Amino acid sequence: MEAQELKKGLKLGGKMERVNGKELSYTEFVARYLAKNQPVVVTGIMDDWRACKDWVDLNGHPNLRFFSTHFGKSKVQIADCGSQEFTDQRTIEMSVSEFIEYWVTLNEENKRVYHSVSGDYSDTTNHYDGKPLLYLKDWHFVKEYTEYVAYSTPLFFNDDWLNLYLDEYHMHNDPEYQEQNEVSCSDYRFVYMGPKGTWTPLHADVFRSYSWSANVCGRKLWLFLPPDQCHLVFDRYMKNSLYNIFDNVNESKFPGFKKAVWLECTQLKNEIIFVPSGWYHQVHNLEDTISINHNWFNAYNLDWVWNLLVGDYNEAKELIEDIRDICDDFEALCQRNLAANTGMNLLDFFTFITRMTFANLVQLCNHHGGCEDNSPTSCPSAHHSVLNLISIRRVALKMNSTCLVECRGSSSHVQHILEDPVFLELCSALRRRYEKLHEECHHENDDGKSLVNVPERLNSADIVGSTISNSENLISFINRILGNFLPLLDDSLVSELVEENSAVS
Template identity: 30%
Template sequence: MSDIYTELISKDWTTHSNENSLVRYDKLPTYDTFIRECLLKNRPALFTASCGFMDDWSCITEWLNKDRTEPDFDRLINLYGHMTVPVTKCSSTITEYSSDDNKLTMRFDEFVNLWRNNETTAEYYCKDWHLQKMSGETKPLFYSVPTYFQSDWLNEKCLAENEDDFRFVYMGGDGTNTPLHMDVLGTYSWSANICGRKRWRFSKPHSIEFIQEPGDILFVPSEWYHDVTNIGFTISINHNWFNAFNILRIWKHLCATLEDIEHRIEDCRSVMSDTWHAHCQLILQANEGLNFASLYKLLYIIAQRRMKENQDEYKRFDLWMIDKLIREILHHSIFLYAFDLDTFPERPKVLLKQIHSFIEKQKQ
């Protein structure tokens, strides 16, 4: 076993910490360094353009003008003009991130005409656009996922199950913005700036403000609240994701959200009898995109895939953490009350035996 694997499995994962400063990488760190400095400390990081992540991304040449400073609007229309895209209408009177009052859809060519118009450029923001999913998974990505973010259980499961993914494109003009929010489920996110600049403000757990330049990629830790304002014509690629390093935070977030749901509909409990816990789980799934059962099924999919792959220290750590979390889930009485375990692809205790046996064989 390597030093990093031994270090990870000996860590006290019951406590969480957040470092209060932004790590700046002008040269590529090793993956182990990124783990120690950012993932274990839940600390934000900015990979500057000098790291060269985007040097071979096809979207740079396909989406931007010849000097790579602004969008090539006409070419973008030729490529995607026929698609229907999600657009947010930015307004100083709407400050809630999840508000539906300012959301609409339109053809992409209609959006571009609003985007390039000085009178409307600050008002309309194309965001949360599943461009890769809409283009078809058979087409190559117009970018490549940096090594540091490739262990992505959320999108791995979505792609394996042909579900909506958490890979997005954002396009907006000067002044378009995203109000204060925490990313869905308390996930990590990463944001790659193709062109334009972004002003980021983290407000909690710590206050940090900085400008993301073209070519920079930002790592946003779990449960960090932030708001973002675009400066100039901006395009970015964003992923939400989680893996073994923050999965316990995701679990804790689901438990806290469930507790809030139960509190809000407590007055219905007496009339719902045996369906109470199942109903709360349905609301949790609708609100968060995951509940206890779908989280378990995600863990099952990732575990099965890891046990079929060539092993390295990080994949062994994935299995070790999945084992740890399933044991914790089984101690939560609601997991047993709300679901029929016979409907699962594998009963949790059977999966635990498979993982334990696999890990023991790897030690030999």
Template identity: 25%
Template sequence: MSSRAGPLEGRSVPKLAPSECTYAHFRANHLVPNTPCLFPRALVERWPLFSLWLHVDGTLDWNYLASRYGALDIDAVDLGSPADESSPRLFGDLLALWRRGAGRAKYLKDWHLPLAVWREGEQEGRGKGKERVRDELYDVPGVCLDDWMNEWEGSDAARGDDFRFVYAGGGDTFTPLHRDVYSSYSISTQIYGSKRWYLFPPSCTPFLRPLIAEAERQDTAVNCDEWSEAVKAEFRARGLTVVEQHEGETIFIPSGWHHSVHNLSHPTFSLNHNWLNSHILATVYQALADEAARCRDAIDDVREMLVEQAQREGGGEAWWRREWEQAVDELIERSEGWSWPTFWRMTLSTLRNLNVPFSVLQDRAASSRWPPIPSEARPPVAFVVAQVRPLVLDFRKRSQEEWRWLAGLDEVLSGVERELERLTAAT
């Protein structure tokens, strides 16, 4: 199947037919092998935002966007002149720039518009936020409902984050080469305009790291559009795929795939999710373990000071280890946005929602930002158990014994173990 990539762009990303927009097909052909794909407009054609944000002829409804969201605060960056202090602080001001053809270097990234709409709805009454998002923006596609991150974050209104964003950029903007947070998946639906994606399978990562490190040293970013044809050919031979994404299409970026995204029209709008589930839990676990090791090395001097202090004051290992593990955990949290306690609480939350009646899930999700996930939108329970159990065993055996020293983590891990026993007995 063609992704409309040109002859110089190497392999193509499969573009699914409407009949293939099912969880079963997606899981077998893309989640399990961890390969990208393009979904057709059929996946999202009923989303309200298409009729609200666009006119019948496909042009932007500037007036609607300005009246509905113009007063919302934003944090747009200017990729053309970083010292520019005139970047708009309201979405309406950014729209005004784009409407008159200006602001081509302005980029609004990671805008939590669904969360803002949800909060507005909640002000009308508990549970109204989810209705507002559904009626005004979109429904989460069934193929990515099995999202452990958003299910966990959305289960508690007190947590003020989620992993779904609007990206809106001028015609000269791009997202530099990167790999998604937590080694998660991402899915991006193009609402208006078009984009070019450079996709690199994990086998390319060793060859990309030096380029990214050098760009960081130069305080710049890797722009794949600027590569010579020789460099592009070298990476095409290693598996690089380049694909153009058009309005209504949804692209799936697998776990661990580096990518760079370039806006081809002025402006562009897309709705993005980062997400993860049991298929990549081991990869996410290893990424967190690697970050934990890096953080330990970075502040090893703190451990030495704590040991010396404990010796002076007559404290034992329990005293300094608890302080040390907490310091490491806080550094991981700052660098990654989560750490071991969050990972295991997320896992426990998901396991508790497996093998229970859907009516129970509906009750539990009544005040959540995330819809209940039916069993047909998840892999078999036995598969999930088989992914989680080895990680629990490995975590219990870690020499750092974080489960022993971090407050409440042993209780959470014991809960995970009980849920695994429950699910095993039921399958």
């Protein structure tokens, strides 16, 4: 089915903005799209990707044989686009070479039908004779092929706390959970590949994260619904969302659907779509397509992640409430179910933001001891870290106000964390990323040396001697950090802190 046919019956309210990435600074991208949670198509920044050369043949189509030859033994998850299982498509496991054989055969048979029906291969109708439409999704290509650098993450999406963290730590520390989910939760950097007609059902992204999706070849049709309209695609009980917006929607079950106003976009080869937090979207491949996709979050959408976790926690708790009295550890069971269904639980999230707090403390100490700029307030990297700490503090205040037992009980001693080699790698990676984002700001410290000198660069010794075991501890800890680096806070940051303190008190 072609794009115009697919869109019939939907109320369309506009098209996606397109910008040339070579003419856009990181600061402009943050102000115009990231902070405002607005989608955009970015062009002009994929030209030097190895994937755009190796993965595409001379006709601009997927170079399928290349994948069989170089990556054929990989085991991947394949979605059957014609078979629904619960709220998603049914998946099976295949090797990449098996999937490529399926795809090549499908295209050859389709080509024969083209010639027999019209004698013209330019006819764009699909003739699959009832064969399943299979779509390779969520291939953890970067983790599996670390030496093959298919692409580099664009600058606009480099402040990625999620994958930075998962390169060093497990999100969930239950050994049994790790064994079962070692691959699926190792990172959130994926390759997608599928023939024309494959698609992804309506959804909002995991963790309510941001995502970016780069088309290596082919065209995709995207339909977006902004967060303030997402209730319109849920049933009257606000329990389940639509699976396919192009089905014959039952208006009595989904009474708000006809009111929804969709934002459409046809994504072309070498274009990247930025998908903001909480935007529901459905995606269709209009041609044979390969794309690279990342899910990620940072200080700008951390609230979205926390709000989702609280909602999912309450649902998980409600589902098993009837066994509370006979359960030895009801809260632990809630947390296991939350981790299994959502990808992390409340304690995982608290551990995550605590470590990111420590990492941003190290970045500030890098500034304090090694910035070439004589004016602290004009150091972009330090300003960035202060903004991060304010965002974490805001979420910690939310955690504290909910009084959820699950957010307490994780104990992190600052000094022990600062001496951990794994944490050292996290800090070094974070510093390298911020140097890319803020090229005008230069620090003199070599990788890792700043960790040794953190205590010497703080006016308050009790910061390094702190133990963080709950959200209240974390708030107090961040307050002490910001107090030490008060010269870095401009008037707008100070005002934000005052407003948050007033709201809580």
